[in-house]
Amino acid sequence: MMKKTLTPRTTLAPGIAKVLKRLHYPLEVMLLCVRWYVAYSLSLRNLEEMLAERDIGVDHSTVHRWVIKLVPLFEQTFRKHKRPVGKSWRVDETYIKVKGSWKYLYRAVDKTGKTIDFLFRAKRDKAAARRFFEKAIGQNGSPETVTIDKSGSNLAALNAVNAEREMPIKVRQTKYLNNIVEQDHRAIKRRTRPMLGLKDFNCARVILSGIELMHMIKKGQLQCTGNTPLSAAQQFYSLVS
The missing domain is CATH 3.30.420.10 (Ribonuclease H-like superfamily/Ribonuclease H)
Structure with missing residues (x-):
C-alpha cells in the first residue's frame, strides 16, 4: 500500500543515493516516515507505534536519524525548483x-x-x-x-x-x-507542538527546514514538470529522483 503513493523512478539523485547506502531500510519506508514527520502533528514515538501496527520494526531514534540525514538533501533539490516569489x-x-x-x-x-x-x-x-x-x-x-x-x-x-x-x-x-x-x-x-521540546539546536534547524519545505509544497511552490497534477505527497517524493 505504501508503494502506490510513491512516484515511479529509475534513478536517485547522487547525494540521496549516497546517503541511502548507509541507512539500510527500504526507500519507501524511509520516505513515508520523513514525510509524515514533517507534514503532520506526530511525534517520533507516534511514528514508531504506527509502523509497528504495520509490522515494520523501526525505532523512533532511527526515524529521527532519517529526518536529519535526508531533509537537507530534499531542501537542496526543492530550492532548485522553487517557484518565484513576489517583490x-x-x-x-x-x-x-x-x-x-x-x-x-x-x-x-x-x-x-x-x-x-x-x-x-x-x-x-x-x-x-x-x-x-x-x-x-x-x-x-x-x-x-x-x-x-x-x-x-x-x-x-x-x-x-x-x-x-x-x-x-x-x-x-x-x-x-x-x-x-x-x-x-x-x-x-502547530507542527512543532507535539515534539515535546527540541533537544539540539542543529537538529532543530534541520527539522524546521523540513517542516517549512512541506509547508511550501502544500502552498504549491514547487515547479512540477508534466501535465498531470501531483499531490503534495507525490511532490515530496519527486525530490528524491
Missing part, C-alpha cells in the same frame, strides 16, 4: 523552544502568502536579522518593499543592507500589514 515581503520572527530556551525562527512571506525564506538563529539581534535578509535576497532576489513590525533589530539590519545597495529597499514598519506572516507562523508552531 513585497512581510518579515517576522517566531519563537521555538530548544532544550528549555527560546530560539528564533526568522520567516518571510510575500503579499500572497507564499514563503520566501526562513532562518533559525540562536539570538534575536541585528546580526541574526541581517544574516536572514542576506540569505533571503541571495536565494530569491531583491524585494521592492519589506514590511516589518516595530523591531529595532530588523530595522537596523535592513538599514545596514540598504547602505551597501545602489537601489535601497523600501522599508515599512506597519504591524497590521504583517498579519499574513504572523498567521503563517501558526502552521509551523
